[in-house]
Amino acid sequence: xxxxxxxxxxxxxxxxxxxxxxxxxxxxxxxxxxxxxxxxxxxxxxxxxxxxxxxxxxxxxxxxxxxxxxxxxxxxxxxxxxxxxxxxxxxxxxxxxxxxxxxxxxxxxxxxxxxxxxxxxxxxxxxxxxxxxxxxxxxxxxxxxxxxxxxxxxxxxxxxxxxxxxxxxxxxxxxxxxxxxxxxxxxxxxxxxxxxxxxxxxxxxxxxxxxxxxxxxxxxxxxxxxxxxxxxxxxxxxxxxxxxxxxxxxxxxxxxxxxxxxxx
Ligand code: NDP
Numbered sequence: 001x002x003x004x005x006x007x008x009x010x011x012x013x014x015x016x017x018x019x020x021x022x023x024x025x026x027x028x029x030x031x032x033x034x035x036x037x038x039x040x041x042x043x044x045x046x047x048x049x050x051x052x053x054x055x056x057x058x059x060x061x062x063x064x065x066x067x068x069x070x071x072x073x074x075x076x077x078x079x080x081x082x083x084x085x086x087x088x089x090x091x092x093x094x095x096x097x098x099x100x101x102x103x104x105x106x107x108x109x110x111x112x113x114x115x116x117x118x119x120x121x122x123x124x125x126x127x128x129x130x131x132x133x134x135x136x137x138x139x140x141x142x143x144x145x146x147x148x149x150x151x152x153x154x155x156x157x158x159x160x161x162x163x164x165x166x167x168x169x170x171x172x173x174x175x176x177x178x179x180x181x182x183x184x185x186x187x188x189x190x191x192x193x194x195x196x197x198x199x200x201x202x203x204x205x206x207x208x209x210x211x212x213x214x215x216x217x218x219x220x221x222x223x224x225x226x227x228x229x230x231x232x233x234x235x236x237x238x239x240x241x242x243x244x245x246x247x248x249x250x251x252x253x254x255x256x257x258x259x260x261x262x263x264x
Contacts, residue, residue, distance in 0.1 A: 004128070005070060005136050017125050017225050024122075025232035032240050033233070037188070039110030050098045052111025056119035057094030061087065063127025071135025078141040078151075082134045082218055085158070089210070092166060102176040104186040122229055129222030140219060154217025161210030167194055168202040190249055198261035200242045204234040205259050235259065 003009055032038040039046060047055070064086050073079050134141060145151050175189045195202030211230055215223035238259040245252050258264055 001070065005067070005132055007137055010129075010132055010137060013125070014129060014221055014225065017129060018228065020121070020125075021225065021229040021232050024229060025236070028233055028236035033115055033237065034112035035110060035115050037244060038240070039112055045113035046109035047111045047113060047116065048107075048109050049103055049111045050101060052109070052113075052116050053098035053101070054094060056116045057090060057098075057123055059120055060123040060126045061090045061094055063124045064090075064131045065127075067128050067131035068135045071132065073138075073141070074135045076135075076141070077143055078145050079135045079138075082130075082141075085214070086130065089162065089214075092162075097169060100173060102173055102178070102181045104180075104184050105182055106184045107186060126222075126226050126229075129225050130218070130220060131222075133220045133222045134218060138218075138220065150219055151217050154213045154215070154219075157213030158210050158217055159213070161206045161208075161213055164195060165203055165206035165210055168196070168206055171196060172203065188248065190245070190252060195261070196256075199257045199259055200245055201234075201238040201259050204238050205261075208234060 004013075034040065034044075034046070035049065035052065039049075046052075064083075068074055068079070068083055071079070140148075171191050171194050175191060176187055180187055195205065199205055208227065208231055211223065211227040215227050242256075242258040
C-alpha cells in the first residue's frame, strides 16, 4: 500500500476525485438522492436509514485510520489533533446520528442501496485524501502551526459549525415523539428555533461551515475535496428540501432562506 502514499499517486487521485465530485454536482441538480423524505418506502433495493447511514459513513473512519497510521508523521502533535477532530466528527455522523435517529417502527427501508454504494467511494476518498496529507505529505503541520492564524481561525469556524450541526440535527430529531415512532407513524413538522429561524437547512449550512473550517485549519487539498463534494450533495438538496416544505406546509415561514442566513 506504500505506493498510495506517494505525492504523485495522491495528486492523481485528488484530481480524479474533483472530477468525480463535479459529476455528483450535476447529478444532484438533475435528481434527488433517494433517502429520507425523498426515499420511497420499500421501493427497489433499500435499507433502513439507520443501517444505511452507518454503512455509508463507515469507510470515512476506517480509511482515515488506516492511512493515518501508515504516515510518517502519525505520532506528531498537530496531525494527532486532526486525527482527534476526524474521529469525533465521524463518531457523530457515522455512529451517534444513525443510532439516535427516530425511524417509524415497522417501516420499510427508505435508504437506497445505491446511495450507500456510491457513498462508499466518496467516504473512502475522504479518509484517504485527508489522512495521507495530514500524517504523511504535509510539511507545515508542525508545532508552529498551532499559533498560525489559519489554524486558529479554521478551528474556531470548525467548532462553531460542528456544535451548531449537532444542535440542528437534534432539533430535527425531536420533532418526532418516541410515542409516534413506536406507533409506526412517519410524521413531519416545521422545525423551529436555533438556526431554523433563518434557514430551512441549518444542518447542511453548518456541515459546510465545519468543513470550511477544517479546510482552513488543515490547509489541505483533501479537506477542500470534502468541502466541494459535500457542497455538491447538499446545495442542490437544500433547494429540493426548501421546495418540499413550501409544498407540504401552507404556513411555512416565508422569511426563511434556503441555506445561508440573510443571503441565499
Ligand atoms: P434530514 O434533516 O432530512 O433528516 C434527518 C432525520 O430527521 C431523518 O430521520 C428524517 O426522517 C428526520 N426529519 C427530517 N425532517 C423532518 C421533519 N420536518 N419532521 C420530522 N422529522 C424530520 O437530513 P439528512 O438526512 O439529509 O442529513 C442529516 C445530516 O447529515 C445533516 O447534518 C447533514 O448535514 C449531513 N449530511 C452530510 C452530507 C455530506 O455530504 N457531508 C450528505 C448528506 C447529509 P426521514 O428519514 O423519515 O425523512
